[in-house]
Amino acid sequence: MVGFLNSILGGDDNTPTRPSKADFPLRDNSDLRVLYVLSQRAKRISLKVKPSAREVHVVVPGLRAFAKAREFAKQQRDWIDVQLEALPPPQPFVPGREILFQGQSFRLVNPPGRGRARVDRVGLKIVVPSPDLESFPGRVRRFLIREARAELEAASHHYAAELGERVGKVSVRDTESRWGSCITRNGEGHISYSWRLICAPPQILEYVAAHECAHMIEANHSPAFWAVCDRIFDDVKGAKRWLNKHGPKLHAVGAEF
Numbered sequence: 001m002v003g004f005l006n007s008i009l010g011g012d013d014n015t016p017t018r019p020s021k022a023d024f025p026l027r028d029n030s031d032l033r034v035l036y037v038l039s040q041r042a043k044r045i046s047l048k049v050k051p052s053a054r055e056v057h058v059v060v061p062g063l064r065a066f067a068k069a070r071e072f073a074k075q076q077r078d079w080i081d082v083q084l085e086a087l088p089p090p091q092p093f094v095p096g097r098e099i100l101f102q103g104q105s106f107r108l109v110n111p112p113g114r115g116r117a118r119v120d121r122v123g124l125k126i127v128v129p130s131p132d133l134e135s136f137p138g139r140v141r142r143f144l145i146r147e148a149r150a151e152l153e154a155a156s157h158h159y160a161a162e163l164g165e166r167v168g169k170v171s172v173r174d175t176e177s178r179w180g181s182c183i184t185r186n187g188e189g190h191i192s193y194s195w196r197l198i199c200a201p202p203q204i205l206e207y208v209a210a211h212e213c214a215h216m217i218e219a220n221h222s223p224a225f226w227a228v229c230d231r232i233f234d235d236v237k238g239a240k241r242w243l244n245k246h247g248p249k250l251h252a253v254g255a256e257f
Contacts, residue, residue, distance in 0.1 A: 025057075035058070036057075039059050042061035045065060051248055054256070055084075087255075088251075091253045092137075092256045096109075100249060106125060110130050114129050117129070141254060144198055148172050148193070148195040149170065152191075153170045156212070165189060166189065173193070174194065175192070180192060191209075194250075196250040203239065
């Protein structure tokens with residue numbers, strides 16, 4: 001498997017030895033799974049696995065540290081191989097392939113022509129019209145984001161109302177490190193979510209919405225915060241266990257390899 005990946009992803013090692021700031025983020029041409037990211041705030045070289053991109057980011061604390069960062073990445077090749085090969089199988093946006101949607105596997109279907117994407121819940125299909133294969137992945141992603149926004153807006157307003165609070169804005173992004181975040185401005189919650197929550201079972205999406213709304217009462221993770229969560233959501237511990245165990249599968253949705 002490692003040899004296969006290297007033969008597909010590797011290339012001539014013409015990575016700049018003395019790159020400028022403008023070169024970053026910088027792909028390692030000897031291992032295209034490795035991306036160097038320049039950070040003036042970082043104090044040390046570190047590796048971060050990015051599950052949805054199927055790559056590892058090497059955090060470089062300043063230009064002078066680049067040579068050491070490249071050598072460090074080479075030394076950690078076995079670790080990189082293990083981490084990336086441990087990721088769940090990819091679920092690419094390809095006609096005929098299956099992806100997770102609301103906790104179930106749905107087959108992607110690409111009828112010719114144009115039209116609005118729709119869900120066939122009886123046949124477990126997501127039907128996404130597209131004039132060509134090149135535009136199909138983008139159309140699938142936009143459909144999932146649209147569905148996620150609708151569900152998350154409804155859940156957010158519901159749980160905020162349970163707490164006597166108001167939601168001012170709901171944003172949907174592709175986040176790596178967290179499923180949601182909340183800040184309060186002028187007495188209203190501004191909440192950001194990962195669109196990948198639409199791929200999880202509905203009760204998991206509901207839990208994350210309840211969790212973020214609870215931050216409008218307690219902007220921390222103290223016992224008081226968890227008490228608020230328990231008051232508005234029935235199975236906090238079960239939802240947390242599901243995310244810890246199955247979260248990586250959500251990041252595999254849309255991955256190409």
